[in-house]
Amino acid sequence: MRSEFVPDERWIDGRDWLRQIVDVCEERIRRDEPRSHDLPPVTPCDPDLGDLKDAVLAEVRAFAPELARATADHPYLSVPDVVPALERLVTEVDPDLGFRLFLRVLKAYLIYISESQHLRYRELGERFGYHELVVDDGTLQVMPR
Secondary structure: OOOOOOOOOOOOOHHHHHHHHHHHHHHHHHHHOHHHHOOOOOOOOOHHHHHHHHHHHHHHHHOHHHHHHHHHOOOOOOOOOHHHHHHHHHHHHOHHHHHHHHHHHHHHOOOEEEHHHHHHHHHHHHHHOOOHHHHOOOOOEEEOO
16 A cells, blocks of 8 residues: 655654654553652753863864864765754753763764873763773774874
């Protein structure tokens, strides 16, 4: 059976589908264990993380041209506006998550970093309480001098 495209009809997209899955799961959890689903309210980024936020933002902004070039012009994995997205993540959500995603972008797009940058990233990771392999599991492209 072939379905027909009807422009006025609302189609389910990926986000709607995932929201429906969340709704079904939440209902099941509430039914099976009513007290286990009491979640704390979402709060903005902890103000005590201001110095970490500034440090992560500085690293993202220092790499802005390379990040933009590598992600926007990639022939297969083009991701435009990755720098503004990372900046918003760091400032509006969580500097920890922003730093992890920043590292992931560096690794995924094989962006070269200097030894001094590598050292700064490891120090930032220590401040966040990361295990040493969170920052560099051998996939960061460190350019030796």
